[in-house]
Amino acid sequence: MIYTKKTPWTLIMGVIMVAYAYMVSAGMMEPLIKLLHTGKHAGEMVTLGYWFGGIAVVVGLWQLLATPKQGQADYYISTIGGLMFIMLIAFVVKWGLDPMMGLWGKNAEPALGFNFAKMLNLNYVVMGIIAGIIVVNVFKIPEWAQNGVRLSRLGLKTGVILLGTLYSLAELAQLGKLSVVLIGFFVLGSVGLVLWMGARRNIPNSMGGVLSAGLGVCGVSAAVAAAPVVQAKSTEIAYTIGTILLWGILMMFIFPIVGKAMDMGPIQFGAWAGTGILNSAQVAGAALAFQPDGIETLKVAEIFNITRVLFLPIIVLWLAVWYVKREQTDLKVNLGEVVLGKFPVFVLGFILMFALSSTGVFAPAQHYKGKFFDNSEAKLVKTDKEGKVHSKLLKDEEVATLQAEVGKVQREDQKAAIARLMENKKTMSIDDDTLLRGVANAKILSKDGNAILKKAHGAVYHTAGKIKMFRNLIAWFFTFGLVGLGMQITMASIKQAGGQPLIIGTVVGATKAIGALIVVMMFVHETI
Amino acid sequence: MFKTRHILLASHDTDGARAAEKTALALCPPGGTLHHLIVVPDFWKGMQGDDWLNNASTRDIFGRYVENQLEDEIRLHVQRLQKLAAKRRIRYRPDMTLGKPTDCLIERAKRTGIDLVVIGSPRPRSKAGLRSRMDTEKLTRALRVPLLIVPRPK
Numbered sequence: 311m312i313y314t315k316k317t318p319w320t321l322i323m324g325v326i327m328v329a330y331a332y333m334v335s336a337g338m339m340e341p342l343i344k345l346l347h348t349g350k351h352a353g354e355m356v357t358l359g360y361w362f363g364g365i366a367v368v369v370g371l372w373q374l375l376a377t378p379k380q381g382q383a384d385y386y387i388s389t390i391g392g393l394m395f396i397m398l399i400a401f402v403v404k405w406g407l408d409p410m411m412g413l414w415g416k417n418a419e420p421a422l423g424f425n426f427a428k429m430l431n432l433n434y435v436v437m438g439i440i441a442g443i444i445v446v447n448v449f450k451i452p453e454w455a456q457n458g459v460r461l462s463r464l465g466l467k468t469g470v471i472l473l474g475t476l477y478s479l480a481e482l483a484q485l486g487k488l489s490v491v492l493i494g495f496f497v498l499g500s501v502g503l504v505l506w507m508g509a510r511r512n513i514p515n516s517m518g519g520v521l522s523a524g525l526g527v528c529g530v531s532a533a534v535a536a537a538p539v540v541q542a543k544s545t546e547i548a549y550t551i552g553t554i555l556l557w558g559i560l561m562m563f564i565f566p567i568v569g570k571a572m573d574m575g576p577i578q579f580g581a582w583a584g585t586g587i588l589n590s591a592q593v594a595g596a597a598l599a600f601q602p603d604g605i606e607t608l609k610v611a612e613i614f615n616i617t618r619v620l621f622l623p624i625i626v627l628w629l630a631v632w633y634v635k636r637e638q639t640d641l642k643v644n645l646g647e648v649v650l651g652k653f654p655v656f657v658l659g660f661i662l663m664f665a666l667s668s669t670g671v672f673a674p675a676q677h678y679k680g681k682f683f684d685n686s687e688a689k690l691v692k693t694d695k696e697g698k699v700h701s702k703l704l705k706d707e708e709v710a711t712l713q714a715e716v717g718k719v720q721r722e723d724q725k726a727a728i729a730r731l732m733e734n735k736k737t738m739s740i741d742d743d744t745l746l747r748g749v750a751n752a753k754i755l756s757k758d759g760n761a762i763l764k765k766a767h768g769a770v771y772h773t774a775g776k777i778k779m780f781r782n783l784i785a786w787f788f789t790f791g792l793v794g795l796g797m798q799i800t801m802a803s804i805k806q807a808g809g810q811p812l813i814i815g816t817v818v819g820a821t822k823a824i825g826a827l828i829v830v831m832m833f834v835h836e837t838i
Numbered sequence: 839m840f841k842t843r844h845i846l847l848a849s850h851d852t853d854g855a856r857a858a859e860k861t862a863l864a865l866c867p868p869g870g871t872l873h874h875l876i877v878v879p880d881f882w883k884g885m886q887g888d889d890w891l892n893n894a895s896t897r898d899i900f901g902r903y904v905e906n907q908l909e910d911e912i913r914l915h916v917q918r919l920q921k922l923a924a925k926r927r928i929r930y931r932p933d934m935t936l937g938k939p940t941d942c943l944i945e946r947a948k949r950t951g952i953d954l955v956v957i958g959s960p961r962p963r964s965k966a967g968l969r970s971r972m973d974t975e976k977l978t979r980a981l982r983v984p985l986l987i988v989p990r991p992k
Contacts, residue, residue, distance in 0.1 A: 463890040467890065529887075529888075530886065530887040534886055534889045534892055534896065534900045535892055535896050535900070537900060537903060538903035543907065543911075544907045547885065547907075548881070548885065551885055554887070555888070558888070590891055622891070651893075651895060651896060651899075652892075652896060655893060798884065798888055800881060800883075802881035802970075803881050803884045803885055803887055806969055808966060809966040810966075
C-alpha cells in the first residue's frame, strides 16, 4: 500500500512557516510582536519556523514530484504532512491566539469586572486542544494528515520520557510515595465503588468491568485495555468511552478554574489533577492549563499519572480474575500476558532519563527542580561586556536586615545557617539552603527578611543549559501531543455517553474529584 | 398502488427497528426482495478517543475485539431476519456498511431499483441506546421513493 498522498498542502504549510520565520528575523513582524508582547518567543519563532518549514518544503516537494514506493519510508514520510498540520496550529495558537486572548481579556476587564482569559485559563494548551476538537468535528482531518495526527501519542509519550530529566531523587521519592498512597486509595476506591454500584443497579458484569477500569485508572486507555478482557459488549464500550470523554473534557476546564480559585500551588494542583481527573491526557492538559509558563505542576501531575498507569496492568488483571469468577467463562487469564501486554513501556524511558539525569549528564547531580547548587564566585559575580559587575551576593543593608531579625529564629541549626549566610553573603551549602528555606517557608522573619532568604536561595541555584532545553522540548512535545489528541476527540463518540454508565460515572467521577480535593487540601503541602 | 417487490429495510435490532422489520416482511410479496441495510455508525472510528498510553498491540487487540463484537451482533441479526424471510419465500439481501445512517441509506436507495424504504421510528430520547439517529428530514428530502416510518410498539 502507498501511504503518501499527492497534496500541495505540506509544501504550502512549509512556505508559510519559512516566510513567517523570515519576516520575524527581518523585523517585519515587530509591530505585531510588540502589540502581543511575544518578544520572548521571537527566537523560537525563527528557529522552529525555519526548521519545520524547511522540512515541510522538502517533503512537500517530494510528495508532489516524486513517485512514492511501497515500504517503511513511504509510511514515515506520509506522517510529515499531519505533523506539520499540528505544528502549524500549535504555532498559531501559541504565538498568536494565546497572547491575543490575553490582550482581549485585559481590555475587557474594566467592562466585565474580571479577566475572562485568565479566569477560563484560555492559554495555548487549552486553546490548542479546543482547536484540535474543532478541526476534527467541524472541518474533519484531511486524509493526507491522518497518519501524522496519530503521531501525537508519540509526542505525549516522548514528553513524559523527557520529564524524567527534571526530577531530583528527593523529589521523585517524595512525590512517588505521595502518589502511590493517593492513587492507590482513589484508584482502588473508584474501581470498587463502580463494581459495588454496578451490582446494586444490576448492570452486566462486562459493563461494570470496563466502566470501573475507565473511571478508576486512566480513562479511555484503561477502557480500551480492559474491554476485551471483560468481554464488554459494543454498546457498553460506546457508553463507557463516551462518559469518560465527556467527564475528562469537562474536568480539564473545571479543575484549573477551581485550583486557581482555591489558590492552590503547583504541588497541590498537580496532585489533585493527577488523582481526580479520569483521562491521562486531560491530566496533562489541566496541569499545563493551570501553569502554562512553567512545568512544575506538570511534573507533579505526571508522577501521579505514571503511578496510575502502573496500576493499569494490576487492575486489568484483577478485573479479568473477577470477571472469570463471576461469569464462569472459559476465558483463560494469563498473568504474564496481561501484565506484560499492558505494561506502559514508555515509563521505562522516563526511568532511564531520570537515571541518566542522576548521573549528572544533563546538569550537575543532585539538581533540584531542574536546578543545581553552585555558590562559587564565578556563578554569583559576573561582568558584562561593558565591564559592569553584576553580583548576586547579599548587600550590606540586606545583611543588616537579617542581623536585626535573626533573634526571631529559635532553632540553633537555622540560626547558624543564617549566621553563615550573613558572614559570607551567600548560602554556603545545600544543607544551609534547606535550613534557610525552612525559615522562609515558616515565615518566621518579616516580609523583607523572607525576601532576602529567597533571593539567597535563587542566587545559588542555576538552571543547566541542557535542562532549559529539555523544558522547552517537553512543553513543545506536550503542546504537539495535546493538539493532536484534541483531533481524536469526536463529538459523535462523546454523544454516546448515557444510560447507567453516565449515572455511575457522574457519581464516581464527582466523588473522586471532590474526595481527592479534600485529601490534597488537608494533607498535601506546597513544599516537599 | 405502487409495487413493493424491492423493499429496502434499514434496521439495527432495536424495538423500533424490529417493528419496521415485521412491516417490511409483511409488505414484501413472496418472490420479492428484501434489501436489508445495516449501518455500523462511523463514530466507532473515533472510539479510541484520546487513548495515548497503550501500546500498538493493545490498541490492535481492542480494535479487533470491537470489530468481532459488531460482526457477531450483526451476524445474529442477519440470521434471524434470513429465517423470517425464507419462511415467507422472500429473497433476502443483507448489506453492511460503515458510515452515517442517513447518508448510507440515501446512497443505498439510489443504487438499485428500490420501490419502498422502511425504517423504524426514532427511539424516544429517554430510551437507552446508541446515539446514531436517522435524520428523517434529510431522508425525506433526498429519497426518490416512498418512505415508510413504522411506529415503535407501545
